[in-house]
Amino acid sequence: MAATTDTSSYKFNHTMIRVKDPKESVKFYEFLGLKQIRKLQFPEAKFDLYFLAYDSPSAASAGRSTFDREGVIELTHNYGTESDPDYKVNNGNTEPHRGFGHTCISVDNIQAACQRIEDAGYKFQKKLIDGRMRNIAFALDPDGYWVEVIGQKPLEATATVSTTDVTTYRMNHTMIRVKDSEKSLRFYQDVLGMSLLRTAPNPAAKFTNFFLGYAAGNVSSPVPAEGVSSAAFREGVLELTWNHGTESDEAFSYHDGNQEPQGFGHICVSVDNLEAACERFEKLNVSWKKRLTDGRMKNVAFLLDPDGYWVEIVQNEFLAGKANFDQ
Structure with missing residues (x-):
């Protein structure tokens, strides 16, 4: 029997933004009460990912695994930006790069x-x-x-x-x-x-x-x-x-954050069955940035919304019974 997917179990999991200095950014978001719940390191690709979320006993997603939550912020640090005096992110609110x-x-x-x-x-x-x-x-x-x-x-x-x-x-x-x-x-x-x-x-x-x-x-x-x-x-x-x-206005468009100058990267939805969800998206004739079969990472996909914003699709780890990344 073919695997199925039910959108009622989906979660708006996280929002990714690129940061210059992860120490300063993590310090700020922890000051706001968020907690670093996971760090993924990819030294071969020269970037690290920091996942922060509210995790006190009264928090809405308290104690859940990283991709079984909502309200997560993912900070992406590309090695070397912290020591580059010319590096600056696009915050999405300055013309002509709003989005x-x-x-x-x-x-x-x-x-x-x-x-x-x-x-x-x-x-x-x-x-x-x-x-x-x-x-x-x-x-x-x-x-x-x-x-x-x-x-x-x-x-x-x-x-x-x-x-x-x-x-x-x-x-x-x-x-x-x-x-x-x-x-x-x-x-x-x-x-x-x-x-x-x-x-x-x-x-x-x-x-x-x-x-x-x-x-x-x-x-x-x-x-x-x-x-x-x-x-x-x-x-x-x-x-x-x-x-x-x-x-x-036919000529009007927003900046997706992934073209230069970069800043915001994507939002992410975690799903009950990754392959079945992607098969459903395919039938709906979505626009893809990356299918599951593309590239080296076979456990994530990226859709494009009508404005070209990237929407990452990942497996809900709790529903799958295993972690998405072995780190």
Whole structure:
């Protein structure tokens, strides 16, 4: 009997970004409460991979194997960049190389959390007091990637709270900009099996945000306070930002992060049966960056979404009963 695949068991596993100095980057993300759960070394190819995730007893994916989680951040370090004074990543938010936007953590007490980040000497792209949206902030990691900070409670409920507990944080979502929202929504829903969790239109600013995730995704939370979405307690959310009108501009395109200048690499979905999932994708006439049979690594594949972003497909290790990499 041929192997089958069920998208309801898929997980939005991780987001990969390239970093200049892994020591500084790991230090930053660990300061935000994430834990290095795995390191894969490929000295022959001259790069290492660092996987970080929230792993306290109260974390949504606590104790799970690397590819049986949601809300993981993968840092890719290419040897030598840390000592190259000219090396700089593309953070995805600077013209003409926009595409990837940010990762996002949700926190217990947002004012206290932002003050803690600032007190540690880290910079902000946007503080809470800046601009019109006073309920979100954007911290900057050592490479200048934006990390959105959102609250798990109403802003007014935490205004006088001076403490914050990183064990309650979530790696909530990853944002990418898309040219044609209809094409992207079809891809992520019909091909990858995600569900549309929420649509947030902003007609005055001429953009709409779409939030997607797997229906059985990681939601580990108390009952949300009034005015707070339960999505703030989730991991594994994908935010698609559509700037109105880009879909009708034939010459318009976003930077995928893998052409020069590089930065963001890919998002990753872990699946129940890797071969069966790839056979299903083939029948759906997807665009491939790498099939399972291509190259030396026969245990990963890469799809291309409508904007050319790479989507890695890997086996869920727990469901397979064995690790994906023998390191």
